[in-house]
Amino acid sequence: MIIRRRTKPLVLQKYDATVPRLRPNFPQLQEVQREQAVRTKGFEGEKAVDYHIDFLAAEATILHDVCLTVMGKSFQIDTLVNTPHAIFPVESKNYSGAITFDTVLRQMIRDDGRKETGFNYPVTQADLQKFKLQMWLQERNFPDIPIYPFIAISDPATIIKVKGDDQELAKTVAHGAHIPGMILAKNREYAEKHAKIDDRKIGNAILRECREFDIDIIKKHNIKASDLMPGVACLVCGVVGMKRIHGNWECGRCFNRSKTAHHKTIEDYLLVVKPWITNTDCMQFLNIKSRSAATRILQSSGLIYEKKYKRWVKG
Ligand SMILES: [Zn+2]
Incomplete structure (x- = not known):
């Protein structure tokens, strides 16, 4: 069952409301427009991944766009799939062109045909989120729950390349369409080794504390009242x-x-x-x-x- 559904993120709503009003000579106009474009692309990618993940609704408790707080700091997870044996956080990544995961140097490079750009290594990000979710669950008396993160590449046209250990990377990273099958396979593995968990109860506990992720974009981009038309x-x-x-x-x-x-x-x-x-x-x-x-x-x-x-x- 899907107990939390994705809507347009608050921060993207803010960008969409702000950009058309910025004066053409606003110094950071391009930067703000770029941020809006990246967030729009991210949102589109998340929705494309939802399309695949939501097929698991009959056998799992699904939450889109989770934002929780641990030790006073908030963290976000694009999608959380709670099965009767484990929790599967899924991060969506939307890139055009080809992406290379370097498993040795732990970096990701995107080549869009014009230039190469480096990004935070998504596997490290996913591991960090797993750790934070683990802490959050422990604080609420849900200890020892297996958590296995996935990274979903939302655009089927994105070419995934690996430099280093491709077998290892393929356990975590795949195009969105493959993720539900990978979750089910992993769930079967956990079913043999671990006791059942109450996926719905955990889902409801998370739902209760889910916050809308927010940024003060006026402050972030130093926008003054006079910059808004x-x-x-x-x-x-x-x-x-x-x-x-x-x-x-x-x-x-x-x-x-x-x-x-x-x-x-x-x-x-x-x-x-x-x-x-x-x-x-x-x-x-x-x-x-x-x-x-x-x-x-x-x-x-x-x-x-x-x-x-x-x-x-x-x-
Ligand atoms: Zn008009």
Whole structure:
């Protein structure tokens, strides 16, 4: 059973809300766009791997996008498959071109046809996550649970090369489509040696403590309020700065009209800038001159008014 399903990660939602609003001359624009592209590709890859892993739903407890805290620090696991005999963390990797795992120097090199780029060695990352998950489970009185991590290469067109011990690497790394079969085979091995575990109970314990992974991207990229262009974003073409004409928002580029386009803009503000909005913030960010129009918009936005602070927050 799948007890936690993947949604668009909070951090990617923040990038998607921020990038269209950054001024064209913002110094770190390229860096922010690159980060957005990497996270988008990662999310696409995770969904492609889910497609294969989810076939195990009948015989395992599956959690997508797990974020837990151990010793005050959070760690993330793309997918967790709990079978009746072991836990299988699966990390998704989405790369174009060819990737080479060097098992001796423990490094990974991607060759996209233009240049070679080095990356953190995914096997080391997976081992580290295994260790953290082990600690987390021990702290909650689930000792001695076998954990076996896998690395799923999400794009079937990615060529996997190995420099060194290919047999050893093939025990852990494979294209997404092979991972369910590898999990079942490993589970059968554990079934012979280990006692049964309560995969559902462990899954529920993890689910209870799962947090949404978050980063303050405004702080990370040193984005100032003046770097974000105000205005309602067109829901059709994405351009920022729809004009308010007789209670309608009209796009100057594609001429799309909408009565409710401001909802998304207010949501973006709460997501990226701060978790509340005042009447003045609303006038500035939506580019409206009338205070009473801003009040009407906020009143009909489904937000809750905090009288003490004169601000609106999500319910
Ligand atoms: Zn438009």
